[in-house]
Amino acid sequence: MNLSRRTILLAPGLGYLALFLVLPCLIIFAYSLFERGTYGGIDYTLTAGNYLRAGSSLFARIFLDSVRIAGTATLVALLIGYPAAYAIAAAPRNRQMALLVLVMLPFWSNYLIRTYAWIVLLNNEGLINRGLESMGVIQEPLPLLYNEFAVVLGLVYNYVPFVILALYSSISRLGPELREASFDLGGSSWTTFRRVTLPLTVPGIAAGAVFVFVLSIGNFVTPDLLGGGQRPMLGNLIYSQYLSARDWPMGSALGFILVLIMLALLFGQAVFAHRAAGEVEARGVPAGAPR
Amino acid sequence: MRAGLLRAAALACVMSAFGGTAFAEGKIVISNWDGYMPPELLEAFTKETGIAAEMSVHATNEEIMGKVTAGGGQGYDVLFVSSPFAEALKKLDLIAELDPAKIPNLANLYPEARNLSYDPGNHFSVPYAWGTTGLCYRSDLVAAEPTSWMDMLKPADALKGKITMLKTDRWLMAAGLKALGYSVNSVDEAEVGKAKELLTEAKKSLLAYDDTTFYSKLVSGEASLVHAWDGWCNYGIAENAAIKFVVPKEGSDMWVDTMTVTKASENKDGAMAFINYVLRPDVHAWVANNILYKVPNQKAMETLDPALIAQYPNIGMSPADLMKQEQLRDLGDGQKLYTQTVTEITFQ
Numbered sequence: 001m002n003l004s005r006r007t008i009l010l011a012p013g014l015g016y017l018a019l020f021l022v023l024p025c026l027i028i029f030a031y032s033l034f035e036r037g038t039y040g041g042i043d044y045t046l047t048a049g050n051y052l053r054a055g056s057s058l059f060a061r062i063f064l065d066s067v068r069i070a071g072t073a074t075l076v077a078l079l080i081g082y083p084a085a086y087a088i089a090a091a092p093r094n095r096q097m098a099l100l101v102l103v104m105l106p107f108w109s110n111y112l113i114r115t116y117a118w119i120v121l122l123n124n125e126g127l128i129n130r131g132l133e134s135m136g137v138i139q140e141p142l143p144l145l146y147n148e149f150a151v152v153l154g155l156v157y158n159y160v161p162f163v164i165l166a167l168y169s170s171i172s173r174l175g176p177e178l179r180e181a182s183f184d185l186g187g188s189s190w191t192t193f194r195r196v197t198l199p200l201t202v203p204g205i206a207a208g209a210v211f212v213f214v215l216s217i218g219n220f221v222t223p224d225l226l227g228g229g230q231r232p233m234l235g236n237l238i239y240s241q242y243l244s245a246r247d248w249p250m251g252s253a254l255g256f257i258l259v260l261i262m263l264a265l266l267f268g269q270a271v272f273a274h275r276a277a278g279e280v281e282a283r284g285v286p287a288g289a290p291r
Numbered sequence: 292m293r294a295g296l297l298r299a300a301a302l303a304c305v306m307s308a309f310g311g312t313a314f315a316e317g318k319i320v321i322s323n324w325d326g327y328m329p330p331e332l333l334e335a336f337t338k339e340t341g342i343a344a345e346m347s348v349h350a351t352n353e354e355i356m357g358k359v360t361a362g363g364g365q366g367y368d369v370l371f372v373s374s375p376f377a378e379a380l381k382k383l384d385l386i387a388e389l390d391p392a393k394i395p396n397l398a399n400l401y402p403e404a405r406n407l408s409y410d411p412g413n414h415f416s417v418p419y420a421w422g423t424t425g426l427c428y429r430s431d432l433v434a435a436e437p438t439s440w441m442d443m444l445k446p447a448d449a450l451k452g453k454i455t456m457l458k459t460d461r462w463l464m465a466a467g468l469k470a471l472g473y474s475v476n477s478v479d480e481a482e483v484g485k486a487k488e489l490l491t492e493a494k495k496s497l498l499a500y501d502d503t504t505f506y507s508k509l510v511s512g513e514a515s516l517v518h519a520w521d522g523w524c525n526y527g528i529a530e531n532a533a534i535k536f537v538v539p540k541e542g543s544d545m546w547v548d549t550m551t552v553t554k555a556s557e558n559k560d561g562a563m564a565f566i567n568y569v570l571r572p573d574v575h576a577w578v579a580n581n582i583l584y585k586v587p588n589q590k591a592m593e594t595l596d597p598a599l600i601a602q603y604p605n606i607g608m609s610p611a612d613l614m615k616q617e618q619l620r621d622l623g624d625g626q627k628l629y630t631q632t633v634t635e636i637t638f639q
Contacts, residue, residue, distance in 0.1 A: 038623060038627070039356070039379050040353075040360050041360050058639070124512065125512055125513070145513075228498060228501070229458065229501075229637065230499060230500075232638050237638060240634060240638075241634070243357065244458075244459065244460065244630070245460070245631070245633070245634055246353055246357060246630065247627075247631075
């Protein structure tokens with residue numbers, strides 16, 4: 001393929017990215033350097049004040065809270081998603097598709113509806129508390145809603161399918177040969193998993209983890225609805241600066257910081273995946289396993 | 292099914308015959324809060340006046356304010372906003388001077404509604420609904436009937452974790468300011484600072500901040516006492532008669548939701564015809580029955596069924612009593628202090 005044809009083929013995609021990703025990010029960055037107008041909007045006076053405020057203890061704490069909540073959600077999603085992906089990859093080929101469709105099934109309904117459904121389940125008069133009470137397990141309703149637990153639960157629930165898909169593609173690519181070889185050489189199931197399957201699926205783990213983390217840390221619907229606004233995250237802060245406080249420059253500064261975090265994470269993940277693929281090839285195992 | 296199809300086809304024919312240019316040019320776009328108007332109102336308006344109207348919704352004052360300041364009001368003809376926002380839009384020169392000759396039904400309003408502090412004489416805004424903010428509670432779940440803002444801000448132990456508060460900046464701040472005896476429009480840093488301290492402390496006893504579903508939390512029993520707009524408390528009363536509303540003894544704010552016409556409107560006559568239509572006693576009474584808020588229309592209020600007022604006592608609050616509360620005003624530059632303070636309280 002000559003250069004000009006490649007350019008032509010790439011142009012629409014790259015143009016799209018430039019127009020709808022790079023340019024908006026640059027606009028956000030520009031806004032973040034100005035002051036807010038009295039009634040919202042931008043007052044074109046240069047200032048570093050937004051970034052200084054972003055570093056204040058209040059904002060730093062929300063940032064750390066968000067990292068902790070998103071990190072917990074990521075960990076839990078991996079712990080749930082890995083066995084599920086492993087089981088799907090190990091299922092007979094003709095059933096794998098059906099299982100994957102089941103994993104994607106929640107996406108057929110709206111995110112908000114699914115989140116509200118959790119409110120119905122978790123509230124004091126909800127199905128879970130009512131059920132446990134009628135069985136006599138508890139006397140007082142458990143505090144399941146409007147706390148960090150509910151937020152993590154909501155995030156895990158919504159993003160676990162992404163983890164399963166990322167891990168499934170990573171695990172199913174391995175094929176049975178390497179595991180069989182490990183068994184032939186006397187490795188137990190556990191040893192085989194720990195020393196063969198797990199290391200080879202690290203890129204899938206990293207991809208799934210970054211997915212959940214990035215989506216979680218910017219999420220504002222779940223912390224608002226399930227956390228009752230009591231556990232606000234970075235996404236809520238940005239949302240509030242744009243829509244309630246009408247402080248676009250502050251929202252832009254926070255948004256730009258979030259973009260930088262995500263870029264760093266995605267870059268790290270790409271480097272990680274590249275290195276893992278390189279190692280596998282260096283050991284003489286083709287990256288895309290043979291069929 | 293078939294009939295529906297036929298009707299749709301017939302409608303399409305009629306629309307293509309009469310629609311086209313005449314309607315397209317005259318069409319007005321109205322932005323209101325979702326569910327803050329009978330759904331059939333626009334249709335009835337179009338049927339009567341021949342002016343096509345389209346509904347757009349906003350969730351908050353801030354949202355529509357953001358859209359209008361960003362786009363200069365293009366694409367909208369009538370905006371429903373709370374009075375401080377109408378005042379701000381006027382200062383930004385985004386809303387138009389109204390022509391009283393085109394809104395003769397202004398005469399149906401209460402005298403008080405013609406002379407509101409932010410716009411005496413209704414030069415740029417027409418009140419649509421008005422009321423106050425207070426405590427909405429389950430009388431069967433609270434040990435004592437609340438009477439003071441402090442019953443919410445420094446609650447008894449039994450109420451802790453059973454309270455929600457509004458987090459929209461003006462109303463969150465108003466609760467703290469009024470509890471301390473200050474003005475709801477205070478921009479004095481010391482006063483705002485004290486209110487912030489009180490509200491930050493109060494946050495510890497909250498179940499949640501909630502601007503939209505607080506009444507359903509009362510109905511379900513998750514909350515026993517919520518910070519609420521009077522009319523919105525009525526949605527709870529509708530489902531549970533044990534729910535009551537009280538204006539705290541320290542006083543509260545008086546808010547007015549207004550109708551305004553954008554300066555960018557290309558059909559200001561149509562927009563004013565719409566406002567005039569809403570102000571017709573039967574239409575405005577229809578609104579009151581539908582949204583369960585007090586409307587500032589004397590002729591409309593006089594036609595309300597006494598049973599409605601018996602069920603929702605706050606609808607019966609007289610304009611004179613309402614005027615005893617403090618009218619919310621635009622804070623100008625002071626708004627920055629409020630939004631920063633509210634960010635610091637709610638994200639604490």
